[in-house]
Amino acid sequence: MPPGITTLAADAPTLSAANTGFMLICSALVMLMTPALAFFYGGMVRVKSTLNMLMMSFISLGIVTILWVLYGFSLAFGADIGSVVGWSSDYVGLSGIGVTELWDGYTIPVYVFAVFQLMFAILTPALISGALADRVKFTAWALFITLWVTVVYFPVAHWVWGTGGWLFDMGVIDFAGGTAVHINAGAAALGVILVIGKRVGFKKDPMRPHSLPLVMLGAGLLWFGWFGFNAGSWLGNDDGVGAVMFVNTQVATAAAMLAWLGYEKLRHGSFTTLGAASGAVAGLVAITPAGGAVSPLGAIAVGVIAGVLCAMAVGLKYKFGYDDSLDVVGVHLVGGIVGSLLIGFFATGGVQSDAAGLFYGGGLEQLGKQATGVVAVLAYSLIVSAILAFLVDKTIGMRVSEDDEVSGIDQVEHAETAYDYSGAGGGTAPRTATPPHETTTASAKKVDA
Secondary structure (H helix, E strand, C coil): CCCCCCCCCCCCCCCCHHHHHHHHHHHHHHHHHHHHHHHHHHHHCCHHHHHHHHHHHHHHHHHHHHHHHHHHHHHHHCCEECCCEECCHHHHHHCCCCCCCECCCCCCEHHHHHHHHHHHHHHHHHHHHHHHCCCECHHHHHHHHHHHHHHHHHHHHHHHHCCCCHHHHHCCCCCCCHHHHHHHHHHHHHHHHHHHCCCCCCCCCCCCCCCHHHHHHHHHHHHHHHHHHHHHHHCCCCCCHHHHHHHHHHHHHHHHHHHHHHHHHHHHCCCCHHHHHHHHHHHHHHHHHHCCCCCHHHHHHHHHHHHHHHHHHCCHHHHHCCCCCCCHHHHHHHHHHHHHHHHHHHCECCCCCCCECHHHCCCCHHHHHHHHHHHHHHHHHHHHHHHHHHHHHHHCCCECCHHHHHHCHHHHHHCECCCCCCCCCCECCCCCCCCHHHCCCHHHHHHHC
């Protein structure tokens, strides 16, 4: 993603209505990805956790938006400080930005760039939530988001995309968020679950998705929104690079879905809807950093490799004993690593930059840069996220009680149920003398089991 700071050069470009409109549409598409993720995750959990899973994504829309306006945009894209963070007083509260002021070297207003980047900042912590299903207090999750985007996401976004950011200056390629979004979120998820521990009944009780149609709906909307996420990250549509990214997004996603299904059929004997949805998301994740550097044939390779490796990776939680509820580590962390590293092999040197990968005569130089970016973001996010989770756990407590987890986190945290089996309406009475989870209908108990 091409970042920058405002320029006052006499030959600065003029505002383009076409590019501005295009970027506003892309911003709306990326915003759609957060509720899409909520559906994707919400269908994958048991009935008793559905609303909590939806809310863990939706609350990010509120919290991160306010933080971004107050100081997040300044930390991520302000003037560089030591190559690790930005800061510009004009960006605090978005109060010192002119309405027609252009983002550096581009034909879109700073406001448009800021809102586009805001949608990335909202989505990234929401991705983490899938690993924590069934067991985290909603207030603790809200506090964790606030701390995490401030200490982890905003600085890492500056490293990767900000002018002066150390990974950006090194030449690490991340078109739309393989490191800053997916490795960042996947490593954070791993750090948190190592602190808070496993769900009650992990490896013992069936924890199957309660609504595969919701999962497929969420995956389809994610696929749709991802075109804005990826193609929009070139910040314009004048030189064809965004079009290449659009094509590669479709190609890699299709290839990954087919590869996941093929692996699943050979390994388990069936083509599942959950596998199709997960494979598509794995392809979307992997092509995110690489799509502006590879050809469509390279995108096929990225998709196939990511589809197979992510399908293999989701089983590692059972081998190593970490409870990644909805496979955030297996899909987002592994997919982000795969897509980022494969740039070092498949970059053609003829699309977004002249950096070529090993298979196109570029040697190992770009692969080394990509590996540095992967390791740096992974290590920082893993360690700091674990520390933040530990602090939250030791202050207000991160997990609900075992009894509340078993009876249903929706009832305990939200006083509602996703499905009313007793009649019309979707809510339950507020907690009074009789806790709502003690009045759950027999039908709901049967479904939850």
